[in-house]
Amino acid sequence: MPELSVNVHKLLLKNPVMSASGTFGYGPEFDDFIDVNRLGGILTKACTSKNRDGNRYPRMAETPSGMLNSVGLQNKGVDYFINTIYPKIEHYNTHIIVNVSDSTVEGYMEVAEKLNSLEKVTGIELNISCPNVKEGGMAFGTSCPMAASVTKSVRSVYDKTMIVKLSPNVTNIAEIAKAVEDEGADSVSVINTLLGMAIDAEKRKPVLSTITGGLSGPAIKPIALRMVWQVSKAVNIPVIGLGGISNATDAIEFLLAGATAIQVGTANFVDPQVCIKIIDGIEAYCTRHGIKDVKELIGALEC
């Protein structure tokens, strides 16, 4: 049996496979289909300081090998998460990492501070890369000073593992990664969705109510892979790779490019059992190649 565990900062993951924020609910949504405890971790739906209704319908457009979404961080706020959702998920025997977003630095800090005391929330993922909100979100993640500022502020109130989720909608993602590393990020998730657009030619109208939205799915995998490779060479903290991962081979490619762990996103919509298939597939790959420890694959790309 190959060793599948990996370390993301202080978090010992039983395997490198986690669910991506916004594609897995909070976990219970998938209980009928898989044993959620088998995952390396769950990244929850984004959590903000106050209730957010999100954007108007339509919020989704299917595109070649992927989809656009403009959900807009719909959630009931951090207090609802703590009082109502957390009690339903704290039994999971896996890392619960809450995706944190807001429209102000103070909002990010409020959410992070409140989550700090939850025993089973072992880390947060700062979402400075959501392309679907007017204020905050991606605005924080597309400039080095802004990304550094929000990272520094949240670091000052949060003790546990803090991952920063980066936006691909930038000229040089490695610079942003270095900026958040310098301000205390323990890890970076690479990448969030790419800003895109879909048009209904018959109606001459945009498909999404917000006109633009975030592109995800296999269509973005080559871009994500390239960015993981660039970022992992630029920083010393662990990189979590995501973007279009749909099977174990995709996951292995991200590890080879330099990711310590990976997240599975849009593929959960197509196959609610895909995370388990990826875990089993990584193990089979290791066995087939005589790899005793999956960590041997991290950054093992031979150029």
Next chain:
Amino acid sequence: MKKFIHDFVVTRNHHITDDYFAIYLKCPVSLPGILPGQFAEVLVSNSTTTYLRRPFSIYDADYEKNELSLLIKKVGDGTAALSKLIEGDVLNLVYPLGNSFSMPSGKKALLVGGGVGIAPMLMLAKLLHSKGYKPDVLIGGRTADDIIEPEKYEPYGKVFITTDDGSAGEKGMVTQHSLFAEDIKTYSAIYACGPDPMMKAVGRIAATHDIPCEISLENTMACGIGACLCCVVETIEGNKTTCMEGPVFDTRMLK
């Protein structure tokens, strides 16, 4: 209700007209209970341009044959690919998803289906009939070709038809049918599924007469299990997911 993911085997792909077909699918295990209005998310693996699953109302469930069926209209690449499935092909379903209709307070109920929107009304008509209610089924379409298998409803209630061009039944839209004149007050519930403007029109008339009205929405969705929040509908209680809190909604709840 517990949800499942299963590989079904196609036992028959019945091409009803050029545009409509019904796929009959055998369940690999004992078919779980399915309520009227519930739907399945179907993996369309034989279309390279169809990435996400497609949601379809469950048309019928046959527990003796261990089969369920889906009534589908050819619209795009995904439905065209599904129309090509033949006996023995495998189709992966995530099901049964969503809620169901509530029972009427009195005996008489009116079921309204527009085009392929008639799909959830068959199981509803059966259930109402089995519980001693008297369902009337009103089927509307653009032309006679859009009136799909009206004979299926006859064992469970009276069937009425409208077409926009008058090629079958009364001419006009469903809401112009004579049932919506004087008789409408005799119904204690109205159920509708079809194009949005049709459902809105039915809902308005129901509201005028203070008759409870439930409609089944067809919002586009990705996951079908409440994870992505793409399929939301605005209600007086805030956004609700069509896939989990719907697809059936009381029209008085909708904005």
